[in-house]
Amino acid sequence: MKLKTIEIKGFKSFGDKVSLQFIDGVTGIVGPNGCGKSNVVDALRWVLGEQKTRMLRSEKMENVIFNGSKKRRQASMAEVHICFENTTGLLPVEYREVTISRRLYRTGESEYMLNGVNCRLRDISTLLMNTGVGSDSYAIMELRMIEDILSDKDNSRRLLLEEAA
Amino acid sequence: MKLKTIEIKGFKSFGDKVSLQFIDGVTGIVGPNGCGKSNVVDALRWVLGEQKTRMLRSEKMENVIFNGSKKRRQASMAEVHICFENTTGLLPVEYREVTISRRLYRTGESEYMLNGVNCRLRDISTLLMNTGVGSDSYAIMELRMIEDILSDKDNSRRLLLEEAA
Amino acid sequence: ARERFLEAFGQIRTYFIEVFRTLFSDEDACDLQLVDPKQPLDSQIHIIAQPKGKKPLSINQLSGGEKSLTATALLFAIFLYKPAPFCIFDEVDAPLDDNNIDKFNRMIKQFSRQSQFVIVTHNKKTMETIDIIYGITMLEQGVSRVIPVDFRSLSMSQ
Amino acid sequence: ARERFLEAFGQIRTYFIEVFRTLFSDEDACDLQLVDPKQPLDSQIHIIAQPKGKKPLSINQLSGGEKSLTATALLFAIFLYKPAPFCIFDEVDAPLDDNNIDKFNRMIKQFSRQSQFVIVTHNKKTMETIDIIYGITMLEQGVSRVIPVDFRSLSMSQ
Ligand SMILES: Nc1ncnc2c1ncn2[C@@H]1O[C@H](COP(=O)(O)OP(=O)(O)OP(=O)(O)O)[C@@H](O)[C@H]1O
Ligand SMILES: Nc1ncnc2c1ncn2[C@@H]1O[C@H](COP(=O)(O)OP(=O)(O)OP(=O)(O)O)[C@@H](O)[C@H]1O
Numbered sequence A, B: 001m002k003l004k005t006i007e008i009k010g011f012k013s014f015g016d017k018v019s020l021q022f023i024d025g026v027t028g029i030v031g032p033n034g035c036g037k038s039n040v041v042d043a044l045r046w047v048l049g050e051q052k053t054r055m056l057r058s059e060k061m062e063n064v065i066f067n068g069s070k071k072r073r074q075a076s077m078a079e080v081h082i083c084f085e086n087t088t089g090l091l092p093v094e095y096r097e098v099t100i101s102r103r104l105y106r107t108g109e110s111e112y113m114l115n116g117v118n119c120r121l122r123d124i125s126t127l128l129m130n131t132g133v134g135s136d137s138y139a140i141m142e143l144r145m146i147e148d149i150l151s152d153k154d155n156s157r158r159l160l161l162e163e164a165a
Numbered sequence C, D: 001a002r003e004r005f006l007e008a009f010g011q012i013r014t015y016f017i018e019v020f021r022t023l024f025s026d027e028d029a030c031d032l033q034l035v036d037p038k039q040p041l042d043s044q045i046h047i048i049a050q051p052k053g054k055k056p057l058s059i060n061q062l063s064g065g066e067k068s069l070t071a072t073a074l075l076f077a078i079f080l081y082k083p084a085p086f087c088i089f090d091e092v093d094a095p096l097d098d099n100n101i102d103k104f105n106r107m108i109k110q111f112s113r114q115s116q117f118v119i120v121t122h123n124k125k126t127m128e129t130i131d132i133i134y135g136i137t138m139l140e141q142g143v144s145r146v147i148p149v150d151f152r153s154l155s156m157s158q
């Protein structure tokens, strides 16, 4: 299973649509403080089904929608599409490529899609089960997670190991 | 009031005596991870009267005594001496230079000294009152303090302002 | 006591706005407010920070580096209100990008004429601001030693 | 379930020791233990780390960078036990010194043959390990844009 592209629009600071392509090997994301690097990581978590607003650094889910700037109005919807190549047949579907999409409207409505077809969040969770990829993935490492491991907050070390076991 | 020198022995990783001289302007402390830089900052807090073990990154006060290494035995006492130049007459004493010393023995005994004369912790706190220098000083800034300000943990912002007011 | 706190608060707030604008940019908005102005002696303190035209819903929505810089601006404002003879920074430049490190260090350089600064850092750019550098090392395992690394200000005056 | 957990735990512990020794040095001691071996499914997990001949009373006595590197070694051990197709690091190199950044990046380079890595960083040394770099910028205030900064691997194959 290989990460191919991510497309982000209306999510956090992505007022305009942006897309990144991932390669084999090491892809880097750089830029000044506050430009949106961690927001890309948040977008990845979010499209994979993250429901905990704390992991998205937000107080409520609605806050992930682009809330405008001095010169721009806020967006009415946040959407992220992530595309995987099903190289190892790890994903239990016939497709060679799998695109997972998530939308959130300011009205509170949510949409999930698999290859453009509407589905439920649990269809996505089921699809990703046992791939090591999921919203709770130990594959996304940031300083806050390192601190949780060091303080063993809420028995986080054991939860992490259980998830892999 | 000017910081002149600090002398550290038996405190945390300072198995041997070390001393640093401070100059007007900017003094830097550099070195690899784990070499002892933050321990110098801890030594400064400690000699100025810090009693909260959490601020010294230790579970109990005894843990600040050098606990040995593969090739060395532990120390029986930790001691730090800090010397100030009383340039502005801020310190209410006649001396031109003031040295504050603190010792902790593994037996649990504690000693405080002002210019080599035994005194109590409160004599030191009284001396330092209103100088902006003290164990709780907002003049010692580290990432943990920044996090406390951002999370406003235990109303830390207000406490900080009260200390200066 | 209430009067004295309000007067200190007002002055610190003024410094905060000034330092914030130095570290971010002149046209950036920020504020320091009492959550409950009727109870100044107990009220929590609210920080508003809007760097570079952004309109974050709260300070928590800012990035790691932006938050760090904002908190540092507040600490600095308190320091300016009641200057301690020295000020110690332990790796507060870790989350900052090169540009912000420059601004931060220039501000330190400026204030180092009135107060002594002691800076612990891993950053090469920050080291350029330093007048005298002490290297700490563990030649023998587990035992810290001090090596004066650079006496540029002393050597220049010889 | 108990068997499966103990077997996973044993394997992760082995990887942890291996990664720890790669990031610190071959002769360094470390361990991963169940606080209560009789209750493996509920027990807390204890980390022991003794880099460079030190004998810290607990992991909390280590420095900021040493703790970070130890926690990263554990995360990596879990990743090695059950590799996810990709692994994302958001500025985990911030507390590390140059030497540790080198070791960390060399380890990433080695494992990047089997998994994709996405690294967010401010550090110049880390950027040297990266095959393709995306720069994120806010040309218009408050709106993020992506600029591919470096296609060295593509340009080399042309
Ligand atoms: N819903 C939103 N709408 C508009 N802007 C937002 C929204 N949520 C967050 N932001 C903006 O995104 C910026 C933070 O971006 P991010 O955390 O990705 O920065 P970063 O590149 O990781 O920076 P650093 O290097 O400091 O970690 C903040 O300035 C914040 O105001
Ligand atoms: N009581 C003690 N006896 C001996 N060594 C100690 C004691 N307390 C702490 N240490 C050692 O001091 C080291 C930590 O030093 P310190 O926190 O000053 O590092 P640092 O230079 O700030 O590193 P970093 O760059 O990672 O922040 C640890 O390796 C720890 O084992």
Ligand SMILES: [Mg+2]
Residues within 6 Å of the ligand: A037, A038, A039, C063, C064, C065, D091
């Ligand atoms: Mg970030």
Ligand SMILES: [Mg+2]
Residues within 6 Å of the ligand: B037, B038, B039, C091, D063, D064, D065
């Ligand atoms: Mg440190």
